[in-house]
Amino acid sequence: MTAYDLMVLIRRLNVESDRFVEGFAVAHRSHRTDMNALVVILDAHLAGHPLSPGELGTALNLSAPATTALLDRLEQAGHVGRRRDAGDRRKVEVVINEQAVELAGTFFAPLVRHLTAAIDAFTPEEREIVGRFLAGAIEATVAARKEHEA
Secondary structure, three states: OOHHHHHHHHHHHHHHHHHHHHHHHHHOOOOHHHHHHHHHHHHHHHHOOOEOHHHHHHHHOOOHHHHHHHHHHHHHOOOEEEEEOOOOOOOEEEEEOHHHHHHHHHHHHHHHHHHHHHHHOOOHHHHHHHHHHHHHHHHHHHHHHHHHHO
16 A cells, blocks of 8 residues: 555545535534533543643634633534643633533544444554554644644
8 A cells, every 4th residue: 555545545545534524513513623622621631631711722723712602502502512631720721511412422433433343453563553544634633733723
């Protein structure tokens, strides 16, 4: 398999992933940016990292007003809440609601099941190689994005 063949497969995976997530967005009357935000918020939650609205805006390349509007939509939908930091009441943290975690878990369960089956077809050594490739592909994509931003 050539590098070009791999890039075509990555592109097809991106398109199919976008189509899958778009289905979730449509089913819940949400914007694509809302879905991206929920992923960032959920990842921070799973990592045990409190996420500020500013960090969320930076992760999504949104202005402060756009981030506020996004959080207002997510809060109104019952997906997230904002709370004051216990140690510094001036700081606000974005927290995902359990209902949103359960909703995402239910919707994404078929994808998780099918991806797990695909991953399980590889040996641990092959998964290490795939993991290295994916990490490198992410780094390459970030580097290319930063070149355009400069």
